[in-house]
Amino acid sequence: MSAQSPAPLTERGQVLEERGPGPVAVTLSVNGVERSLEIEPRVSLLDALREHLDLTGAKKGCDQGTCGACTVWVDGHRVLSCLTLAMTCEGREVTTIEGLAEGDELHAVQQAFIAEDAFQCGYCTPGQIMSAAALLKEGHAGDDAEIKEWMSGNICRCAAYPHIRAAIRAVRDGA
Amino acid sequence: MTTAPAIGQPLDRVDGRPKVTGTARYSAEIPIPGTAYACLVGSRVASGRITGIDASSAQAEEGVLAVLTHQNLPRIAEQPPLVPSLAGTAAPGQTFFPMQDDIVHYAGQHIAIVVADTWERAQHAASLLRVSYEETPPVTTLEQGRDQAYEPERIFGGWLPGRVERGNIDAGLAEADARVEATFTYAANNHNPIEPSCTTAEWDGDELVLYDSTQGVNATQLTVARLLGTPLSKIRVIGHYVGGSFGSKAMIHDHAALAAMAAREVGRPVKLALSREQMFTSVGHREEQEQEIVLGATRDGRLTGIRHHKLSPTSHFDDWAEPSIGVASEIYACPNYQGVYRLFRANTMTPTFMRAPGEASGMLALECAMDELAQELGVEPIELRLRNYTDASPSSGHPWSSSGLRECYRRGAARFGWEGRDPRPGMRREGNWLIGTGMASAGYPVAPPANPQRARARLYADGTALVQAATPDFGTGVATVMTQVAADGLGMPVDRCRFENGDTDLPNIAAAVGSAGAGMISAAVHSAATALRNQLIARAVADANSPLHGANPVDVVVRDGVMTAGTASDSYVDLLQRNVQPDAEASGAWSPPAGDAPYAMMTFGAQFAEVAVDPEFGLVRVRRMTGAFAPGRVLNPKLARSQLMGGMLWGLGQALLEANYTHPRTGRWANASLGEYLVAVNADAPDVDVELVEVEDDIVNPLGVKGVGEVGQVGAAAAIANAVWHATGRRVRKMPITIEDLL
Ligand code: FES
Numbered sequence: 065m066s067a068q069s070p071a072p073l074t075e076r077g078q079v080l081e082e083r084g085p086g087p088v089a090v091t092l093s094v095n096g097v098e099r100s101l102e103i104e105p106r107v108s109l110l111d112a113l114r115e116h117l118d119l120t121g122a123k124k125g126c127d128q129g130t131c132g133a134c135t136v137w138v139d140g141h142r143v144l145s146c147l148t149l150a151m152t153c154e155g156r157e158v159t160t161i162e163g164l165a166e167g168d169e170l171h172a173v174q175q176a177f178i179a180e181d182a183f184q185c186g187y188c189t190p191g192q193i194m195s196a197a198a199l200l201k202e203g204h205a206g207d208d209a210e211i212k213e214w215m216s217g218n219i220c221r222c223a224a225y226p227h228i229r230a231a232i233r234a235v236r237d238g239a
Numbered sequence: 240m241t242t243a244p245a246i247g248q249p250l251d252r253v254d255g256r257p258k259v260t261g262t263a264r265y266s267a268e269i270p271i272p273g274t275a276y277a278c279l280v281g282s283r284v285a286s287g288r289i290t291g292i293d294a295s296s297a298q299a300e301e302g303v304l305a306v307l308t309h310q311n312l313p314r315i316a317e318q319p320p321l322v323p324s325l326a327g328t329a330a331p332g333q334t335f336f337p338m339q340d341d342i343v344h345y346a347g348q349h350i351a352i353v354v355a356d357t358w359e360r361a362q363h364a365a366s367l368l369r370v371s372y373e374e375t376p377p378v379t380t381l382e383q384g385r386d387q388a389y390e391p392e393r394i395f396g397g398w399l400p401g402r403v404e405r406g407n408i409d410a411g412l413a414e415a416d417a418r419v420e421a422t423f424t425y426a427a428n429n430h431n432p433i434e435p436s437c438t439t440a441e442w443d444g445d446e447l448v449l450y451d452s453t454q455g456v457n458a459t460q461l462t463v464a465r466l467l468g469t470p471l472s473k474i475r476v477i478g479h480y481v482g483g484s485f486g487s488k489a490m491i492h493d494h495a496a497l498a499a500m501a502a503r504e505v506g507r508p509v510k511l512a513l514s515r516e517q518m519f520t521s522v523g524h525r526e527e528q529e530q531e532i533v534l535g536a537t538r539d540g541r542l543t544g545i546r547h548h549k550l551s552p553t554s555h556f557d558d559w560a561e562p563s564i565g566v567a568s569e570i571y572a573c574p575n576y577q578g579v580y581r582l583f584r585a586n587t588m589t590p591t592f593m594r595a596p597g598e599a600s601g602m603l604a605l606e607c608a609m610d611e612l613a614q615e616l617g618v619e620p621i622e623l624r625l626r627n628y629t630d631a632s633p634s635s636g637h638p639w640s641s642s643g644l645r646e647c648y649r650r651g652a653a654r655f656g657w658e659g660r661d662p663r664p665g666m667r668r669e670g671n672w673l674i675g676t677g678m679a680s681a682g683y684p685v686a687p688p689a690n691p692q693r694a695r696a697r698l699y700a701d702g703t704a705l706v707q708a709a710t711p712d713f714g715t716g717v718a719t720v721m722t723q724v725a726a727d728g729l730g731m732p733v734d735r736c737r738f739e740n741g742d743t744d745l746p747n748i749a750a751a752v753g754s755a756g757a758g759m760i761s762a763a764v765h766s767a768a769t770a771l772r773n774q775l776i777a778r779a780v781a782d783a784n785s786p787l788h789g790a791n792p793v794d795v796v797v798r799d800g801v802m803t804a805g806t807a808s809d810s811y812v813d814l815l816q817r818n819v820q821p822d823a824e825a826s827g828a829w830s831p832p833a834g835d836a837p838y839a840m841m842t843f844g845a846q847f848a849e850v851a852v853d854p855e856f857g858l859v860r861v862r863r864m865t866g867a868f869a870p871g872r873v874l875n876p877k878l879a880r881s882q883l884m885g886g887m888l889w890g891l892g893q894a895l896l897e898a899n900y901t902h903p904r905t906g907r908w909a910n911a912s913l914g915e916y917l918v919a920v921n922a923d924a925p926d927v928d929v930e931l932v933e934v935e936d937d938i939v940n941p942l943g944v945k946g947v948g949e950v951g952q953v954g955a956a957a958a959i960a961n962a963v964w965h966a967t968g969r970r971v972r973k974m975p976i977t978i979e980d981l982l
């Protein structure tokens with residue numbers, strides 16, 4: 065049994081104001097910019113980004129939580145945006161692949177992915193990079209075994225895996 | 240200082256930046272105002288008839304624009320025949336178009352399209368359709384269809400015969416000192432590129448633009464034009480970025496035309512994206528199959544006969560089998576051979592190309608059988624293959640245009656550390672793990688396109704160049720390597736050249752399938768670039784104001800955009816500016832070698848793998864893989880290695896992970912998701928060592944490029960299966976090898 069077991073199911077969480085089922089006004093902070101949109105409560109964060117905000121960097125590979133292509137950060141934590149409702153991200157900071165570079169200066173992980181040829185078709189790549197950058201920050205890139213485990217939620221059908229590991233190592237080692 | 244040739248340099252991908260910043264736009268990501276969303280509905284049953292569709296609640300939903308079914312979808316103009324898209328003609332994935340009548344041929348067959356103003360509404364309304372069926376018992380599995388099997392006259396869109404024979408197989412097997420007989424079974428496989436197929440369709444009057452995830456924009460254009468009866472000049476297809484294909488986007492499946500039909504129906508642009516589940520029932524697959532192989536050999540290991548029979552299900556409409564006997568019938572010298580396909584009609588869509596279609600499964604059977612033969616004869620596995628090495632195609636007798644196979648064995652073995660291997664199984668143990676190593680040969684045919692391929696090159700007076708061809712880049716790196724080819728052809732630095740692609744408004748290129756892309760596109764681009772260079776040289780030597788005036792054009796060399804003959808030189812930029820000409824342009828075309836050329840063409844390689852097997856849990860871990868390949872000229876070794884590595888890891892999936900099964904009673908795929916259809920993830924993938932053995936080939940195409948997209952997979956699964964035997968002493972003849980096979 066883990067030390068922080070979840071609150072018992074009988075305990076009520078914070079009651080949110082009821083909205084929907086029709087389109088409602090939602091405000092999201094994405095890559096540091098406040099964005100207002102009118103969406104139905106059932107819209108996923110992934111579809112809100114791709115279909116409503118024209119931020120198509122996060123990819124839809126399965127819409128079922130199995131491929132990792134839709135990985136973005138919410139308050140700095142990795143989430144599968146296809147399994148996250150957009151509305152639940154109000155008041156939080158959403159970071160997508162479009163927000164990773166500093167202007168023209170690519171993030172170290174983005175640079176390393178290019179240098180190591182860590183992708184082919186590029187469709188899994190935004191998700192891979194968002195996962196890789198987060199796990200480097202979290203200190204989960206100690207050795208290859210650890211990288212393999214922590215990166216296994218992001219499928220690359222082009223199978224660039226050895227190069228993805230090389231890119232993560234390069235950033236870890238400051239190469 | 241002059242720049243080195245760009246060809247052969249390990250250049251980074253030219254599309255790297257858009258891909259890592261998320262700005263690359265795939266076909267579902269084109270922002271067109273007013274776009275509506277189409278949701279496909281698939282048949283719940285695998286066999287029968289639709290007796291009714293109640294669309295009233297779906298239609299009543301807010302935002303729903305149309306519900307299209309067989310009752311109201313317009314009929315297609317014409318069903319084009321199934322022809323592989325390399326032919327450069329219409330290339331439907333099957334000769335069946337859905338929603339034309341009430342018959343259900345397979346589970347997941349598209350029976351309705353719901354179009355709405357948002358994706359959520361389209362999806363929800365689709366779930367409200369009430370469809371009733373009259374069901375009949377389906378046939379989907381080998382066991383259900385075996386008794387009705389027939390021998391097709393031709394397979395593979397009519398391109399290949401159903402039976403191949405040479406010599407006398409019975410005599411060849413009768414004279415053998417040793418015989419290996421083995422039957423292999425293979426689960427069906429699905430491509431599962433991470434980008435599900437999507438077509439976004441926009442009409443402007445009677446003109447249509449399609450943004451399509453496709454291996455060939457021209458193939459989409461040609462196919463949709465025939466289905467809709469629309470003139471080719473009025474259809475433009477764009478595919479700038481394609482998120483992987485592996486054959487799923489090689490043929491043009493019905494969703495492309497359906498998107499156009501739906502857009503016409505609702506009078507708005509329509510985006511039609513397949514769901515992940517629909518990727519299992521809409522774009523073809525590698526069929527479930529069984530292969531029986533019999534090898535006969537002399538005591539010293541020379542093959543006297545190979546018999547290779549395959550049984551597999553095909554659709555109600557087409558005689559399709561992936562050509563599993565192809566490479567396996569050609570790679571070794573063997574005078575007596577018989578290969579036969581048998582098919583049975585099943586409730587399935589027509590299977591299709593999937594990476595190394597046929598080569599991967601056929602070579603698995605042959606190379607595992609060769610391993611057994613080596614064991615039986617006590618001949619070292621590489622030595623056995625060398626004894627059967629051939630310099631010429633055993634069927635046509637024509638010499639290989641180039642080979643390199645022996646060098647692949649030698650260099651692969653050296654890198655892997657094969658020498659000194661104890662041939663006995665079950666001898667190496669590390670803790671709980673049994674360790675084994677295995678090897679196999681690899682081969683993939685060089686299949687040129689059927690018609691001429693074109694490209695265009697333009698030089699601007701500021702010294703930058705644009706080179707164009709229609710081909711999409713679905714991850715192969717073609718945009719990068721063609722920039723390199725263009726730079727060398729023009730005599731310019733690569734950073735001043737841009738390659739534009741993925742649009743039917745650009746010069747034609749057949750669909751990049753069968754690993755033919757690099758060869759045929761480089762030929763066209765090289766031809767266009769050198770035509771432009773020659774045009775500019777001709778101009779310079781004729782120009783009274785040029786320092787090169789009067790020089791012999793053949794003496795002029797071009798480097799960094801500067802034309803030089805002896806001590807005189809003139810630059811492209813000076814030439815154009817002096818003549819007040821903003822740009823110059825040339826087209827180039829390449830015609831593939833005639834089919835009767837006295838050469839046989841194949842790309843060769845050798846695969847090595849080391850596995851660890853935990854016999855108590857039946858676990859297999861691939862610890863390392865080495866592959867040595869001879870793909871002719873390597874245009875960009877960095878990208879070529881990535882392609883080959885990807886192929887080898889597909890071999891790992893083939894051997895240990897990838898399987899889809901139909902339920903015999905319902906006829907439905909049992910595991911149509913990425914949670915249940917296992918593909919290799921990072922934790923499965925060992926480090927992969929790729930050795931490139933360059934061989935010169937002046938037959939295949941002007942630059943001698945044989946392609947790297949698929950040969951990496953061929954033989955990889957066999958090397959792993961042979962390593963599993965070496966670790967455990969067990970011959971598993973079922974793909975994928977799973978835990979229960981090793982307990
Ligand atoms: S799209 Fe979210 S996990 Fe696949």
Ligand code: FES
Binds near residue numbers: 482
């Ligand atoms: S680069 Fe194609 S799926 Fe990863």
